[in-house]
Amino acid sequence: MTIGKRFRASTLGRSVIRNPNRVTTRDRAAGHWSNFFLHIYPVKIRRKEIYFRYSWFLGVASLALFGSLVVSGIYLMFFYVPSPTTAYGNIQFIQTQVPFGQYIRNVHRWSAHFMVLAVAAHMARVFYRGAYKSPREFNWVIGVVLLVLTLLLSFTGYLLPWDQLAYWAVTVGTSMAAYVPIIGEQVSNVLIGGQEVGSATLIRFYVLHVALLPTVGVVVIALHLWRWRKDSMLDTEHDQQEAM
Amino acid sequence: MTHNNELSRRKFLTRMWAAGGGLMAAAGAWTGWDLLRPSAASSLTAQxxxxxxxxxxxxxxxxxxxxxxxxxxxxxxxxxxxxxxxxxxxxxxxxxxxxxxxxxxxxxxxxxxxxxxxxxxxxxxxxxxxxxxxxxxxxxxxxxxPGGPLGPETIDEPPAGPRCIGEGH
Missing domain, CATH: 2.102.10.10 (Rieske [2Fe-2S] iron-sulphur domain)
Structure with missing residues (x-):
């Protein structure tokens, strides 16, 4: 008897794992169904959906990159203080003094770049496949929200190194927001928190970047995956046309 | 049997809850917006x-x-x-x-x-x-x-030498 099986057979194991015996297909489906972490995936899936050519795994890639960004971002938060007097020095310190600091920062930076690419490619792939069509229209809408969140996370993270590139890029970006009719000026002022990019802007962008946007992102990602699971066995218009 | 156009107790309470929720949401949005608006003190006022x-x-x-x-x-x-x-x-x-x-x-x-x-x-x-x-x-x-609209220049001072920024920006 392996350790895993003995654990499952014990009182503790049976209290943790609801369906300990994974013998038949039905057992495995039941185990899958009752697992909080696995329940976002469908219990059964059509074989063609797990081939690379079906989706190019772009949604999974986006999710994996998001996970990588959360983990590396939490590491960076231990060493970063969002204030004009400290921010740039903290980044230098992470790069030169913190063990693996440069590695972690590069993971964060490159994951961010690749996530924008992966999300855009995912969107294009879903569009070309016609996978946005009925009955999956609403998941497309949720996906557009996720695209906007990804871009906002990217934009707010851009300011945090507090160097010349970041400063003027955000000056330009928030000035662009001011061109929006009626509300533009107000939105720009609330983003900047003053007349020009300064300490108020840095703390605002930091809070958006590490707290508000990721929290909203996790909720919307969960919704997106749940919809995907619910819709995965449904025929699309595309499938129906092929069947005819 | 109640008539459809009659305001039942349930319908009334549902509407009241919805109205209350809407009011709370509006108040929260307004408060949050006001909280985040830059204060007058943060603008450049000193002469x-x-x-x-x-x-x-x-x-x-x-x-x-x-x-x-x-x-x-x-x-x-x-x-x-x-x-x-x-x-x-x-x-x-x-x-x-x-x-x-x-x-x-x-x-x-x-x-x-x-x-x-x-x-x-x-x-x-x-x-x-x-x-x-x-x-x-x-x-x-x-x-x-705000500066005036684009138009002819009022002074005749052509560039005195090479520009500081490169071409094509």
Missing amino acids: VKTLPPQAVPATGVVEIKAARGYLTREGDQVIALSWKCPHLGCRVPWCESSQEFECPCHGSVFNRLGEYRAGPSPRNMDRLATTVVDGSLVIDPGNVT
Whole structure:
């Protein structure tokens, strides 16, 4: 008897794992169904959906990159203080003094770049496949929200190194927001928190970047995956046309 | 049997809860927005005392960092220009070699009076209000007049030399 099986057979194991015996297909489906972490995936899936050519795994890639960004971002938060007097020095310190600091920062930076690419490619792939069509229209809408969140996370993270590139890029970006009719000026002022990019802007962008946007992102990602699971066995218009 | 148009107890309570929830959401949104709006104290309100008007030379400009702008001579008058580019807000430096304002972000170029010469800027450079107090020019950086519309330049001062920003920006 392996350790895993003995654990499952014990009182503790049976209290943790609801369906300990994974013998038949039905057992495995039941185990899958009752697992909080696995329940976002469908219990059964059509074989063609797990081939690379079906989706190019772009949604999974986006999710994996998001996970990588959360983990590396939490590491960076231990060493970063969002204030004009400290921010740039903290980044230098992470790069030169913190063990693996440069590695972690590069993971964060490159994951961010690749996530924008992966999300855009995912969107294009879903569009070309016609996978946005009925009955999956609403998941497309949720996906557009996720695209906007990804871009906002990217934009707010851009300011945090507090160097010349970041400063003027955000000056330009928030000035662009001011061109929006009626509300533009107000939105720009609330983003900047003053007349020009300064300490108020840095703390605002930091809070958006590490707290508000990721929290909203996790909720919307969960919704997106749940919809995907619910819709995965449904025929699309595309499938129906092929069947005819 | 109740009639459809009759307001049942359940329907009434549902509507009241919805109205209450809507009110709370509106109050929360308004409070949150008001909380995040920059306070008046964060704007540039302090008056900046500078030089006597006659000390501003007929050529070139005088940078006034505290007022985020420049002083420049227009005939007998001295005007204050905001260094914030009307295009997307970058700081516009004075280029000594060409004797022009040249924005490094997207290549807007202005003459010595802040009049549009090239690039994507939608208008001339903005002006800051000035007064003379005890013989010195005082700039009010909070009082900004948007620059005039694009048009012919009122001074004949072509670029004096090579530009500070590269071509193609």
